[in-house]
Amino acid sequence: MTSRATSAIIVGGGIIGCSIAWELARSGIRCTIIDKGALNQEASTAAAGMLGAQVETHQPGAFYELCRLSQRLYRDWSDEVHRISGISMQYIEGGILRAAFDQEDEQELLGRLPWIQNAEWLSAADMLALESGLSPHIRGGLRLAQDHQVHPVHLAEALQAALRKLGCAIREWTPVHSLIERQGRIEGVRTAEGVLFADHVIVSAGAWGSALTEPFGIELPLFPVKGQCISVRTETPAIHSTVFTKSCYIVPKLDGSLTIGATQEEAGFNKQCHISSISELHAKATELVPQLAKAEFIRTWAGLRPGTRDGMPIMGYLTQLPGLVLAMGHYRNGILLAPATGRLIRQLLLNERADLDLAPFSPDRPLQLV
Numbered sequence: 001m002t003s004r005a006t007s008a009i010i011v012g013g014g015i016i017g018c019s020i021a022w023e024l025a026r027s028g029i030r031c032t033i034i035d036k037g038a039l040n041q042e043a044s045t046a047a048a049g050m051l052g053a054q055v056e057t058h059q060p061g062a063f064y065e066l067c068r069l070s071q072r073l074y075r076d077w078s079d080e081v082h083r084i085s086g087i088s089m090q091y092i093e094g095g096i097l098r099a100a101f102d103q104e105d106e107q108e109l110l111g112r113l114p115w116i117q118n119a120e121w122l123s124a125a126d127m128l129a130l131e132s133g134l135s136p137h138i139r140g141g142l143r144l145a146q147d148h149q150v151h152p153v154h155l156a157e158a159l160q161a162a163l164r165k166l167g168c169a170i171r172e173w174t175p176v177h178s179l180i181e182r183q184g185r186i187e188g189v190r191t192a193e194g195v196l197f198a199d200h201v202i203v204s205a206g207a208w209g210s211a212l213t214e215p216f217g218i219e220l221p222l223f224p225v226k227g228q229c230i231s232v233r234t235e236t237p238a239i240h241s242t243v244f245t246k247s248c249y250i251v252p253k254l255d256g257s258l259t260i261g262a263t264q265e266e267a268g269f270n271k272q273c274h275i276s277s278i279s280e281l282h283a284k285a286t287e288l289v290p291q292l293a294k295a296e297f298i299r300t301w302a303g304l305r306p307g308t309r310d311g312m313p314i315m316g317y318l319t320q321l322p323g324l325v326l327a328m329g330h331y332r333n334g335i336l337l338a339p340a341t342g343r344l345i346r347q348l349l350l351n352e353r354a355d356l357d358l359a360p361f362s363p364d365r366p367l368q369l370v
């Protein structure tokens with residue numbers, strides 16, 4: 001018996017929508033990605049590109065397991081996207097040094113050691129031996145050997161090129177105005193250019209996601225969390241691996257630039273960059289790596305992370321709207337979580353055995369709105 005080819009509409013072409021399309025298209029599903037703008041021009045290319053499963057989690061549990069799954073998938077995923085697209089996403093295995101400046105932070109980091117994977121505590125002297133550009137005022141920190149990085153802009157280019165080669169239809173500058181319900185099921189979307197139907201409708205619209213469920217009386221707790229970043233360059237390399245404190249991070253890129261991030265602001269859908277925030281960020285980075293005081297300024301930008309109150313993504317079927325699948329709310333970790341999200345959503349739609357239980361991320365879980 002031959003199986004019927006199916007189709008999917010993916011609303012939102014950021015890294016999450018694209019990673020889902022990648023998995024579905026490779027399983028023979030005809031995918032159409034629809035975006036209100038150009039693909040990957042929102043949070044996904046504003047990111048720093050850290051794959052920080054260890055650095056970003058503060059407790060064991062389902063979220064950590066999701067991060068670890070994605071981290072394990074990354075190398076093969078990046079190789080395969082490279083093979084199909086011909087473009088490298090600049091996956092660099094450099095690890096992260098998470099430095100502490102005060103006793104409270106040191107205690108918090110030491111408290112992670114019993115459950116966190118591939119982490120070791122380094123004294124200040126050991127940290128400075130690895131990265132001599134660090135401030136002598138650090139108290140020590142964690143070496144997180146498996147928290148690697150990619151370049152989000154190259155990742156976006158690679159994934160988009162691969163999706164085109166896989167035959168995905170990409171509709172840019174086409175906002176989805178509403179979801180279409182027929183006989184109690186979500187079966188399509190309405191755009192200014194007309195309606196579109198498919199076997200699967202997936203919404204991966206980032207910080208904007210709740211606008212599409214609200215007309216059905218379903219308010220999702222998604223909100224934008226602005227992050228401003230700076231890119232700078234130093235005359236000689238200031239650091240070699242990513243360094244991170246509780247107030248900023250510095251990510252060295254292959255072109256010799258350093259990405260310094262990021263502010264964390266609940267300021268609506270506003271993406272302006274402010275001199276005060278940027279100079280504060282620069283001051284914090286200089287406290288960690290003093291050589292940055294004299295760095296050359298390259299540029300600044302901001303993006304809107306799709307936040308949720310419990311800090312967990314929202315992924316899976318929404319019982320109140322049969323037929324609809326959601327994949328949103330990846331907050332600070334959407335770049336890291338892309339391979340696992342694509343794979344888990346494919347497993348859900350194709351009724352395959354799941355690598356991980358999606359229940360903790362279900363849109364049906366009690367969701368705190370404010």
Ligand SMILES: Cc1cc2nc3c(=O)[nH]c(=O)nc-3n(C[C@H](O)[C@H](O)[C@H](O)COP(=O)(O)OP(=O)(O)OC[C@H]3O[C@@H](n4cnc5c(N)ncnc54)[C@H](O)[C@@H]3O)c2cc1C
Pocket residue numbers: 011012013014015016017034035036037038039040041042043044045046047048049050051052174175176177204205206207208209226227228229261262302303304305306327328329330331332333334335336337
């Ligand atoms: C400054 C900053 C630094 C970050 N650093 C990291 C990092 O180091 N590592 C990491 O893992 N993560 C990082 N993140 C988080 C990561 O960028 C996000 O979690 C991720 O990009 C979310 O991807 P997304 O596809 O859900 O959202 P987005 O990239 O925002 O994409 C959503 C898309 O949906 C489209 N859309 C919305 N509504 C509609 C509609 N009605 N119709 C059609 N299209 C629609 C939008 O136009 C957009 O293209 C960072 C984020 C920021 C802002």
